[in-house]
Amino acid sequence: MPLVVLPVDGSGPASKVSDSFGRAEAFWIYDTESDGHTEQPNRGLASPGGAGIKAAQQVVDAGAAVLLAPQLGENAAKILRSAGIALFHSRPGEPAANIAAHLAGELVPLNQTHPGQHGA
Amino acid sequence: MKQLLVLSGKGGTGKTTVAASLIELFDVQAFADCDVDAPNLHLVVGVDGPHQLRPHHGLPKSQIDPDLCRSCDHCLPECRFEAISVVADVYTIDPFACEGCGLCQELCPADAISSVPTQTGTLALATDGKRVFSTAVLAMGQGNSGQLVWSVKKRLAEAVAEHPPSLAIIDGSPGIGCPVMSSLSGTDLLLVVAEPSVAGLSDLKRLLDVAIGMEVPVAACVNKADVNPEKTEAVQALCDSWDIPLIGRIPFDPAVPAAINAGRTLAKDPGPAGVVIREVGAAIARLLELSPAAR
Amino acid sequence: MKVAVLSGKGGVGKTLVAVNLAAAANARYVDCDVEEPNGHLFLTPTEVAAEQVTVTVPVVAAANCTGCRKCVDFCRFNALAWVDDEVMVFEEACKSCGGCAVLCPSGAITEERRVIGHVHRGVVNSVEAWGGAIRPGVVSGVPVVQQVLRDLPEDGLTVIDGPPGASCLALETARAADYCLLVAEPTRFGVHNVAMIHQLTVAVDRPCGVVINKATDANTSVEELCAELGLPVLGRIPYDQQVALASSQGEVLAWQDEAQRQVFVDILDRLGAVIGR
Numbered sequence: 001m002p003l004v005v006l007p008v009d010g011s012g013p014a015s016k017v018s019d020s021f022g023r024a025e026a027f028w029i030y031d032t033e034s035d036g037h038t039e040q041p042n043r044g045l046a047s048p049g050g051a052g053i054k055a056a057q058q059v060v061d062a063g064a065a066v067l068l069a070p071q072l073g074e075n076a077a078k079i080l081r082s083a084g085i086a087l088f089h090s091r092p093g094e095p096a097a098n099i100a101a102h103l104a105g106e107l108v109p110l111n112q113t114h115p116g117q118h119g120a
Numbered sequence: 121m122k123q124l125l126v127l128s129g130k131g132g133t134g135k136t137t138v139a140a141s142l143i144e145l146f147d148v149q150a151f152a153d154c155d156v157d158a159p160n161l162h163l164v165v166g167v168d169g170p171h172q173l174r175p176h177h178g179l180p181k182s183q184i185d186p187d188l189c190r191s192c193d194h195c196l197p198e199c200r201f202e203a204i205s206v207v208a209d210v211y212t213i214d215p216f217a218c219e220g221c222g223l224c225q226e227l228c229p230a231d232a233i234s235s236v237p238t239q240t241g242t243l244a245l246a247t248d249g250k251r252v253f254s255t256a257v258l259a260m261g262q263g264n265s266g267q268l269v270w271s272v273k274k275r276l277a278e279a280v281a282e283h284p285p286s287l288a289i290i291d292g293s294p295g296i297g298c299p300v301m302s303s304l305s306g307t308d309l310l311l312v313v314a315e316p317s318v319a320g321l322s323d324l325k326r327l328l329d330v331a332i333g334m335e336v337p338v339a340a341c342v343n344k345a346d347v348n349p350e351k352t353e354a355v356q357a358l359c360d361s362w363d364i365p366l367i368g369r370i371p372f373d374p375a376v377p378a379a380i381n382a383g384r385t386l387a388k389d390p391g392p393a394g395v396v397i398r399e400v401g402a403a404i405a406r407l408l409e410l411s412p413a414a415r
Numbered sequence: 416m417k418v419a420v421l422s423g424k425g426g427v428g429k430t431l432v433a434v435n436l437a438a439a440a441n442a443r444y445v446d447c448d449v450e451e452p453n454g455h456l457f458l459t460p461t462e463v464a465a466e467q468v469t470v471t472v473p474v475v476a477a478a479n480c481t482g483c484r485k486c487v488d489f490c491r492f493n494a495l496a497w498v499d500d501e502v503m504v505f506e507e508a509c510k511s512c513g514g515c516a517v518l519c520p521s522g523a524i525t526e527e528r529r530v531i532g533h534v535h536r537g538v539v540n541s542v543e544a545w546g547g548a549i550r551p552g553v554v555s556g557v558p559v560v561q562q563v564l565r566d567l568p569e570d571g572l573t574v575i576d577g578p579p580g581a582s583c584l585a586l587e588t589a590r591a592a593d594y595c596l597l598v599a600e601p602t603r604f605g606v607h608n609v610a611m612i613h614q615l616t617v618a619v620d621r622p623c624g625v626v627i628n629k630a631t632d633a634n635t636s637v638e639e640l641c642a643e644l645g646l647p648v649l650g651r652i653p654y655d656q657q658v659a660l661a662s663s664q665g666e667v668l669a670w671q672d673e674a675q676r677q678v679f680v681d682i683l684d685r686l687g688a689v690i691g692r
Binding site: 047078079 | 493
Binding site: 129157160164201220222226227258260261262263295298316317319320322323344347 | 423424425426427430450451453489491492510512513514517551555579580581582583584585586600603604607608614615618629634636656659660662663664665
């Protein structure tokens with residue numbers, strides 16, 4: 001059951017890829033086998049600090065195989081890589097368009113990470 | 121909507137003066153003040169209109185219910201923050217010392233300790249029907265946080281979501297800590313206002329390290345450049361070594377404090393500082409590829 | 416006598432005033448602006464005694480860990496994660512509450528010390544220069560400020576260069592002092608900020624006075640505010656291109672010439688008068 005996850009703001013058809021991974025409102029979880037998706041509110045959103053760590057834990061626990069995000073903090077990337085999750089650069093806009101681009105092999109791997117926002 | 125962020129590293133370099141002038145120069149309809157430790161932007165480019173206030177909460181702190189507490193002393197010795205005290209067998213928690221770790225709640229066998237929300241600041245959003253301004257004020261003795269800065273930017277984005285203007289300007293906080301890093305995310309261009317002094321250079325280097333690490337495009341200007349021409353050249357050399365364009369050398373000009381004191385920006389000021397600030401504006405318009413209508 | 420030099424906003428001359436008061440009085444200078452310490456650019460002792468500032472962080476013995484995740488679920492600072500069957504520790508998010516070690520049912524968590532900064536002391540031209548600095552990337556400077564302030568002697572005059580703003584660090588500094596000296600610029604920003612920092616000194620119940628930097632005859636807004644709040648104006652440092660240049664080079668004005676020194680001696684005299692000694 002390979003799952004592709006994106007950080008999003010908004011919900012349902014109004015969802016847009018969030019500028020931030022740790023401070024995204026929710027995670028869009030797409031199942032490549034069923035072609036369906038679920039949405040989970042980001043449990044790290046209310047944390048004054050370590051939001052990226054909390055969000056990464058949630059993505060790992062959801063069983064993601066792939067994460068598409070605009071950027072990632074160092075800490076979140078470390079967790080996601082340790083869990084063997086493949087990381088790709090998302091494009092601004094709708095999650096569905098990003099998933100289509102990913103499945104078509106158009107997205108580039110996310111290798112660079114910023115030093116983290118240390119949102120404390 | 122393009123986002124221009126104005127930062128300085130060191131405090132007092134003229135960051136807010138430059139940000140306010142650019143807001144007026146471009147007739148910017150969406151702007152925010154993330155310098156919540158010392159918010160000043162509203163003093164020169166305020167928006168008249170109702171302020172929508174919203175409390176901002178940090179980690180909840182612990183509180184002991186005296187009716188449930190059995191004075192068992194399980195909590196007190198484990199609190200690293202020395203927040204728990206006991207007088208005549210009555211246990212209390214000092215909310216200023218409590219960090220909200222929640223250990224005392226885990227240890228209490230009587231379920232006498234609960235979390236209470238802690239307000240660390242107040243978010244404010246003002247609109248006059250045309251322009252939108254987002255900011256926040258910290259509660260006394262509270263620290264700024266990445267979360268608070270994120271909320272200030274988020275409220276601005278939400279308020280203009282239906283009709284986003286071409287440009288938003290964000291006045292950031294000094295230093296290089298978490299609030300600064302939070303303000304950098306989603307930024308299309310960072311304008312650094314540098315000061316030609318030993319202290320200014322030392323802080324500028326630290327800020328550029330962070331911004332370049334986050335892959336944010338950067339431009340710089342020097343304020344009061346003629347006060348120390350030698351240090352201004354050092355700023356130029358530092359910018360050159362990072363491939364950062366130095367887009368203005370703003371001279372010392374008594375018209376600047378005079379304008380600020382009168383509640384005006386330098387956008388239309390005929391003096392030497394005003395002239396350079398308009399050049400800085402023109403360079404920013406080019407770097408952000410703003411359409412002429414937005415200028 | 417401990418005097419904290421504070422300012423609502425940065426860059427108004429807080430370090431300039433603190434350094435020169437200490438230099439003019441051969442007093443002790445203490446840099447508590449641990450995030451952007453600049454006092455050492457002016458006062459440069461040749462021999463410095465440094466001491467590390469440490470906090471505790473958890474260490475997990477994987478062999479003893481049962482994977483119950485109790486520690487990860489407990490940590491409200493999100494300093495722990497459970498990935499690939501082991502606990503990952505993120506030291507910079509940790510607030511050293513020690514809860515994970517206390518709560519671990521299998522005793523797999525111990526604590527070790529992590530260096531987050533240092534405090535230092537030295538002497539230059541009869542001025543004792545103290546200070547502290549956090550390591551880059553460290554989120555909270557509070558433990559460093561606490562360590563600097565903890566060991567301050569009571570004898571003689573100590574001038575504390577505070578952090579900018581009215582945050583928790585400024586509060587700690589004001590609380591450690593007997594008197595607060597607020598540095599203000601005569602601008603709309605300056606007046607707004609001195610009013611803000613004044614509230615903080617009221618909150619910690621410390622008497623205070625004001626020094627006006629870059630003073631001009633034309634603008635009396637700070638004086639008006641001081642009259643309104645009942646605060647004494649203890650000095651005016653006029654704007655002077657030479658002062659600005661010397662200061663931007665890291666020079667100590669009070670050591671340059673007698674006239675400059677006198678400006679700060681006068682402030683000290685007025686300070687002595689208002690605190691009654």
